Amino acid sequence: MSDGIVPRFEAERERLNEIVFKYAGLEIKRFYSLDTQCYRDGALPAKQKEMMGLVASLVLRCDDCIKYHIIQCHKAGYSDEELQEGLNVGLVVGGSIVIPHLRRALETWDELQQKEERRKKE
Amino acid sequence: MSDGIVPRFEAERERLNEIVFKYAGLEIKRFYSLDTQCYRDGALPAKQKEMMGLVASLVLRCDDCIKYHIIQCHKAGYSDEELQEGLNVGLVVGGSIVIPHLRRALETWDELQQKEERRKKE
Amino acid sequence: MSDGIVPRFEAERERLNEIVFKYAGLEIKRFYSLDTQCYRDGALPAKQKEMMGLVASLVLRCDDCIKYHIIQCHKAGYSDEELQEGLNVGLVVGGSIVIPHLRRALETWDELQQKEERRKKE
Amino acid sequence: MSDGIVPRFEAERERLNEIVFKYAGLEIKRFYSLDTQCYRDGALPAKQKEMMGLVASLVLRCDDCIKYHIIQCHKAGYSDEELQEGLNVGLVVGGSIVIPHLRRALETWDELQQKEERRKKE
Amino acid sequence: MSDGIVPRFEAERERLNEIVFKYAGLEIKRFYSLDTQCYRDGALPAKQKEMMGLVASLVLRCDDCIKYHIIQCHKAGYSDEELQEGLNVGLVVGGSIVIPHLRRALETWDELQQKEERRKKE
Amino acid sequence: MSDGIVPRFEAERERLNEIVFKYAGLEIKRFYSLDTQCYRDGALPAKQKEMMGLVASLVLRCDDCIKYHIIQCHKAGYSDEELQEGLNVGLVVGGSIVIPHLRRALETWDELQQKEERRKKE
Numbered sequence: 001m002s003d004g005i006v007p008r009f010e011a012e013r014e015r016l017n018e019i020v021f022k023y024a025g026l027e028i029k030r031f032y033s034l035d036t037q038c039y040r041d042g043a044l045p046a047k048q049k050e051m052m053g054l055v056a057s058l059v060l061r062c063d064d065c066i067k068y069h070i071i072q073c074h075k076a077g078y079s080d081e082e083l084q085e086g087l088n089v090g091l092v093v094g095g096s097i098v099i100p101h102l103r104r105a106l107e108t109w110d111e112l113q114q115k116e117e118r119r120k121k122e
Numbered sequence: 123m124s125d126g127i128v129p130r131f132e133a134e135r136e137r138l139n140e141i142v143f144k145y146a147g148l149e150i151k152r153f154y155s156l157d158t159q160c161y162r163d164g165a166l167p168a169k170q171k172e173m174m175g176l177v178a179s180l181v182l183r184c185d186d187c188i189k190y191h192i193i194q195c196h197k198a199g200y201s202d203e204e205l206q207e208g209l210n211v212g213l214v215v216g217g218s219i220v221i222p223h224l225r226r227a228l229e230t231w232d233e234l235q236q237k238e239e240r241r242k243k244e
Numbered sequence: 245m246s247d248g249i250v251p252r253f254e255a256e257r258e259r260l261n262e263i264v265f266k267y268a269g270l271e272i273k274r275f276y277s278l279d280t281q282c283y284r285d286g287a288l289p290a291k292q293k294e295m296m297g298l299v300a301s302l303v304l305r306c307d308d309c310i311k312y313h314i315i316q317c318h319k320a321g322y323s324d325e326e327l328q329e330g331l332n333v334g335l336v337v338g339g340s341i342v343i344p345h346l347r348r349a350l351e352t353w354d355e356l357q358q359k360e361e362r363r364k365k366e
Numbered sequence: 367m368s369d370g371i372v373p374r375f376e377a378e379r380e381r382l383n384e385i386v387f388k389y390a391g392l393e394i395k396r397f398y399s400l401d402t403q404c405y406r407d408g409a410l411p412a413k414q415k416e417m418m419g420l421v422a423s424l425v426l427r428c429d430d431c432i433k434y435h436i437i438q439c440h441k442a443g444y445s446d447e448e449l450q451e452g453l454n455v456g457l458v459v460g461g462s463i464v465i466p467h468l469r470r471a472l473e474t475w476d477e478l479q480q481k482e483e484r485r486k487k488e
Numbered sequence: 489m490s491d492g493i494v495p496r497f498e499a500e501r502e503r504l505n506e507i508v509f510k511y512a513g514l515e516i517k518r519f520y521s522l523d524t525q526c527y528r529d530g531a532l533p534a535k536q537k538e539m540m541g542l543v544a545s546l547v548l549r550c551d552d553c554i555k556y557h558i559i560q561c562h563k564a565g566y567s568d569e570e571l572q573e574g575l576n577v578g579l580v581v582g583g584s585i586v587i588p589h590l591r592r593a594l595e596t597w598d599e600l601q602q603k604e605e606r607r608k609k610e
Numbered sequence: 611m612s613d614g615i616v617p618r619f620e621a622e623r624e625r626l627n628e629i630v631f632k633y634a635g636l637e638i639k640r641f642y643s644l645d646t647q648c649y650r651d652g653a654l655p656a657k658q659k660e661m662m663g664l665v666a667s668l669v670l671r672c673d674d675c676i677k678y679h680i681i682q683c684h685k686a687g688y689s690d691e692e693l694q695e696g697l698n699v700g701l702v703v704g705g706s707i708v709i710p711h712l713r714r715a716l717e718t719w720d721e722l723q724q725k726e727e728r729r730k731k732e
Binding site (some may be wrong): 379382385386388389390391393394397398401420422423426430466484 | 671690691693694695697698701702706707709710711712714716717720732
């Protein structure tokens, strides 16, 4: 079932992307493609790029983008300590205006960590 | 009934504007008036100004403003192709951080287009 | 009961801050501390600083931060007239993109004022 | 001679773009290409898109981007009245924080208009 | 002579405002008027509003606006201690990205304070 | 001699920081300290944090911050390919409005790379 922040976010994102692709021309599709490519392994590893995407999303204060990169950073295997240091860079650069987004970022992270722990126990 | 994104948005907007006008002094009222006037027909047609308002709202990433201008652009008679080119300008200028707002913009547009189609069929 | 915008906001804020402090290192805690301190009485009175925080939150268009400072400005004893002048500075500096946030700011303020009136009548 | 705001801007832009292309990989080149394409004639005329680009640049307060689109809007044949209405949309949406950029936008426009007048007299 | 940051800024501002008024229609003039009015004495004193304008300009990171409000705050009679507390609110809200603007804000303030000291000694 | 973008930037930064510390109270000093600490080696290596700081500065479009992190990324030993991938993440997230800052970022990087080459040849 789609309970939890992450499954709801992913279902909504998929639903809305279908609407985007119903209307998107070649250029919007190309932008989506550039967006996907820029986080791929290259001279910099994909893992590092996801954290860069997270910090950029944090200072620009976009909850959806933050959620997306939190999920990707979790998949990429960042630890709690690494994540909180990354979030701290975003907090210092972006200021206290970032705090509400920091809260929701860690709420999502916490859900992912708790799910993982439950999985390990089973 | 007020089902759908657009009727809910318009009802909420009206409800909140009433609260604004309960407290607003002369200057806030004048600002509201300047805001209304700047989208009127003048040297530039109102239709073109609505698209400018949409792109400005998109790059500034304000969902309420985007919704408002999507509705106005729909009333002004823009086609799907014209709208997606306008949104694309906003996407390229504003970057991938705009994507979540692009999604919701097209969700609103899609609702308006589907309502119109149903009306035509009747 | 936690009905109303303000009690819901405060409960949610507390719930999420607990998650933040589960993960926060020393630096994030220090940032929180700087954030608290900067609104304290000093050369400038705390009351004036809250209004500065409100205007900063308004032009940066962060609903949570606006809500927080609206509550603080209410506690600090600002009148309706003073508040609307403060909001007007934010509106003029930040432009019409601020309007949706202005609406929600005044919705919160209105709730606080109505609660106070009811309390006085009792 | 490269006197005037516009020739200096164009020379500097060319000089720096050469440095960009010395380092740019395929993805940055593709972004540049998307950026060029989004202002081309399509369902919406190029002339209208330039004005949209100008308003977007104005509310995001980027002097270089504003200068670029002012030059393009001038080439596209907008009149003084049309331009000032376009700038006014940007001013109302973006607020008084836009004013310093509005000043420099009109300084550039004024230079272009005066050059054109001199050319017509010759 | 127009040496120093402040005289140069004021001369440039006047020069560019003349160009704005050469092109400005009624609506841009009305916006300028709203901008002037919102800092006037009212329910909140003009002095307090200037500090609010300064903090708003600081978090939005507009050097020209910051310079303008630094000059106004100086005229309004704020002390060094009050100013630095005001700037600190802007720094905490806006983050380290504000630091380059904080530097230039204090450079302007320092020039104004030194001029005043010299005047007092004469 | 202080020729070149980097030496001029560093001299100006030092000159202005002296003015900041002439006026800064304890809280501004603490903010400066948090700012320094957040880029130190920790769970995440300092090198990775500098690139995160660069991307954050790029999407927030602060030339001084970009210059600072370009210098730090150069010291940290990033290659041309790594840097351009990092800048590309910032470009895709932040959009074409980032391009003028990308140009100046690479101008600074180019100066640093050319200096290093000259040093190696000697």
